Amino acid sequence: MESLMESLRHAKVVPVLRRADGAEAEAVARTLLDAGLPVVELTANTPDWAGALGRLRSSYPRAVLGVGTVCTEDDARAARAAGADFLVSPWPVPEVRAYATAHGLPLCEGGFTPGEIAAAARYGIAKLFPAHAVGPSYLKSVKAVLPAGSQVMPTGGIKLADVPAWLAAGAIAVGIGSDLDRLPQLWHELGAA
Numbered sequence: 001m002e003s004l005m006e007s008l009r010h011a012k013v014v015p016v017l018r019r020a021d022g023a024e025a026e027a028v029a030r031t032l033l034d035a036g037l038p039v040v041e042l043t044a045n046t047p048d049w050a051g052a053l054g055r056l057r058s059s060y061p062r063a064v065l066g067v068g069t070v071c072t073e074d075d076a077r078a079a080r081a082a083g084a085d086f087l088v089s090p091w092p093v094p095e096v097r098a099y100a101t102a103h104g105l106p107l108c109e110g111g112f113t114p115g116e117i118a119a120a121a122r123y124g125i126a127k128l129f130p131a132h133a134v135g136p137s138y139l140k141s142v143k144a145v146l147p148a149g150s151q152v153m154p155t156g157g158i159k160l161a162d163v164p165a166w167l168a169a170g171a172i173a174v175g176i177g178s179d180l181d182r183l184p185q186l187w188h189e190l191g192a193a
Contacts, residue, residue: 008125008153008173011038011173012167012173013160013175014041014153014173014174014175014176015032015037015039016177017043018046018177020046021046021047022051022052023052025043025052028180030059033063038063038064039063039173040064040065040066042067044070044075044078051082057082065085069090070088070107071091072093077099079105080103084105085106086108087105087106088108088155089108089109089110092109092110093110108125108126108127110126110127111127117146117152118145118150121146122147124151126153127152127175128142128153129154130156131156132157136165136166154171154174155174155175155176162174
């Protein structure tokens with residue numbers, strides 16, 4: 001988990017690639033990885049995501065590759081087999097958490113309420129989802145009552161222009177899904193390169 005936390009701190013942004021199919025997700029991932037972004041997240045509800053992940057793992061052995069929208073143990077098993085470095089869920093997933101823990105695979109477990117976020121943070125990195133519904137001030141308030149060292153990654157409806165505000169509110173990194181066009185440029189502007 002410490003290695004993933006360091007990678008996320010360095011990356012500052014995590015592209016979340018939910019696409020029509022695995023080939024499209026792979027093409028976007030290749031563009032972002034070639035631009036220097038070190039972390040990419042495919043989603044388990046993209047057709048052929050496991051094939052795309054396996055091909056990316058072969059081509060980019062040093063990249064940090066994750067799989068999001070992992071809601072079942074079967075998803076977690078397939079992600080691990082394809083070479084995922086971490087898993088992400090949109091809500092609490094005890095079955096996935098148990099599998100991830102048993103196999104030493106970091107899980108960023110989703111939550112929205114302070115209780116869900118606190119529970120997820122006990123196991124590693126909590127994912128605040130859907131973050132656009134509450135904004136950076138919510139994260140700042142929740143972080144104030146979490147145990148010291150708790151890490152949160154907001155995701156869901158966040159625009160690139162809002163990334164600095166989320167980081168200032170205490171996010172370890174910010175998941176970006178649909179607003180990816182300027183991501184390589186922003187990554188360099190944030191000094192992550």
